[in-house]
Amino acid sequence: MTVGFAERVAGAVASTGPLCAGIDPSSELLHHWGLDDTPQGLRSFGLGCVEAFAGVVPVVKPQVAFFERMGSAGMGVLEEVLAACRDAGLLAIADAKRGDIGSTMAAYASAWLDPASPLVADAMTALAYLGLGALQPAFDLAASSGRGVIVVVRSSNPEGRSLQEARTAGTGADGPGPAVEDMLLGEIAALNHGGLPTAGTVGAVVGATRTRSAFDLAALGGVVLAPGVGAQGGTADGAARLFAGCPPGTVLPSVSRSLLVAGPDTAALRASAAQECATFGAALA
């Protein structure tokens, strides 16, 4: 029996507290760390994050875009960073936000979720503009090895509201169906509760800056990744209200810039990460 991604995350959270620490080597943060905006700088930054976060946070999230901007050289550095995460026992979510259909989606799944891929991570993020069903090749591959796919559903930025709150047609004659975001959450819950061979395979990105939507997140059956805390204004108390009722260890507040400015000093970065874990652990308990 394969241990599902949500269970793996909950196990890691139990020993450290809940947090997803971003690994975001933007030009700005490289400069702040005194590093060059080059593949060598990326490498120092990424490996420095892994060293600081190991044993202190349960999950890290390399932002693929900041590696991809340096082309194949940057992607080679990302391979090294992901390997370092595995060696350090850190669960890694590749924040790739990929989304496509058919054999193309299968190729993205292969890149990020196939154990034989140099870019393999424990989970990838995905976009469902083409429908949640289009992501099925990624769900299937993830389920086969206890990995995860975390679908962006209710994002923290204001520009996404009109699309994500648009009303689907529904199935009956009694008016419109659920909002797009609630439709996706319902479909994700169905996958986690028997729709896939491994429970807890599919997660959702739900911005911590948002209010609750109609869908009860406690019924999701998967990991909730919650960006928007820190720099974007979300607080631990707000997250506690938003995610009340979610099972222990399934909610991962996601922090990046506001945490990474504590570097490059490893001890300082490590201490900041530990404190964030403790704060969210207390709030979400």
Added chain:
Amino acid sequence: MTVGFAERVAGAVASTGPLCAGIDPSSELLHHWGLDDTPQGLRSFGLGCVEAFAGVVPVVKPQVAFFERMGSAGMGVLEEVLAACRDAGLLAIADAKRGDIGSTMAAYASAWLDPASPLVADAMTALAYLGLGALQPAFDLAASSGRGVIVVVRSSNPEGRSLQEARTAGTGADGPGPAVEDMLLGEIAALNHGGLPTAGTVGAVVGATRTRSAFDLAALGGVVLAPGVGAQGGTADGAARLFAGCPPGTVLPSVSRSLLVAGPDTAALRASAAQECATFGAALA
């Protein structure tokens, strides 16, 4: 005055006919071409496509996923293929379907649209689940150099219908607003008609298998990329009906697998591509 992406495409279409030829080195097609499923196989496939398509089609579309599945080595091959496109005078759309917010979206834009990037293409495809406004860093960078961003709006696959046809809230008291896809098309048109410093920067993916939606595509002001012809059942006549009224040279029927099976023989692939261009040229005239 920067020549916009739509004008560059129309210029290329005027000399060859309209077609976007996919460069899709899937495992299946590599096998069909007698190539190994390795970076060396990817390279032979990609450069073979460029050789066959040069001078015969206006635009090619490397599918990033099929390179990314081989990690940094695959992305290095994609850099070579994109360089070969530039040398051959082929406009290249990187089919990346990226989508994010803020500095992360700026990093994706930098990867695919910055002339200094090893992965630079003439345009990239993008997903707008986070709202069209979240893609602004890509629009700005594209506009500055006559490059393009082609946003997936009305996809050819059935799984996307419920999301893309969901009704937005609208602005007044007179019932729901436009469907998600029509809202995006309207926003794209506004960007192309004065919303950006360069006209014709933003395009849309509209599946050739679909019927017309409420938005009149003739008013888009940008390139329409139309997948779904060939393998997915779309025909030249159907495309002609769907895109009636669109300005000459702005509609690019997109073919991949159904064309690429004509390889690996360069002359045969070239002849197939030329015939597709002629067929669509006649239908869309």
